[in-house]
Amino acid sequence: MEEWHIAKTKPHKEAAVIAYLRWWNVETFFPKIRRPSNKRGGIEKMEPLFPTYLFCRVDRAAQEWRVARWAPGVSYFLGAGGQPTGVPDEMVEYLRERVEAWNERRTERQLSAGDRVIVAAGHFEGLEGVFRSYVPARRRCQIMLETVGGLVALELPEHDIRALHQEIALAV
Numbered sequence: 001m002e003e004w005h006i007a008k009t010k011p012h013k014e015a016a017v018i019a020y021l022r023w024w025n026v027e028t029f030f031p032k033i034r035r036p037s038n039k040r041g042g043i044e045k046m047e048p049l050f051p052t053y054l055f056c057r058v059d060r061a062a063q064e065w066r067v068a069r070w071a072p073g074v075s076y077f078l079g080a081g082g083q084p085t086g087v088p089d090e091m092v093e094y095l096r097e098r099v100e101a102w103n104e105r106r107t108e109r110q111l112s113a114g115d116r117v118i119v120a121a122g123h124f125e126g127l128e129g130v131f132r133s134y135v136p137a138r139r140r141c142q143i144m145l146e147t148v149g150g151l152v153a154l155e156l157p158e159h160d161i162r163a164l165h166q167e168i169a170l171a172v
Helices: 014-023 063-069 089-105 164-171
Strands: 002-009 027-029 032-035 045-048 053-059 074-077 116-119 128-135 140-147 150-157 161-163
Touching: 002 014, 002 089, 014 027, 014 053, 027 089, 032 089, 053 063, 053 089, 063 074, 116 140, 116 164, 128 150, 128 161
Parallel strands: none
Antiparallel strands: 002 053, 002 074, 027 053, 032 045, 116 128, 116 161, 128 140, 140 150
């Protein structure tokens, strides 16, 4: 019976493993999310959601299992007691849907490193800071807040910060 398994690959070998397994008709899933550039007008990149981890749909009793297990670039399959653990189809389908929704969201990144921002919600509401970078895998932004002790890096949800010029425009 075919089921999903998770292969741990060697660093930066995911594409080679995928190509090899597809040649053997092994279905794979390597979730990637859109990562916007931190520069205005910069090029978006696709970033692995789980670097070096690859989902493979294979029957452990079939020849394809041996092909997948010993594929060049595969370190091992996740499991317990020396046996690979299957992943429910529902979990892989849920991940597919979430990744697709994330990538379709296509938010317009309005902030660049160095932009002044204000925290619009949460514990730090009203504090001003400087935008540092997006952290797309966690849907957060890293900003620098000035405190008594100096600058402190802080990660906040994207929806909790606004460009300072936006807040001024809203207040008028």
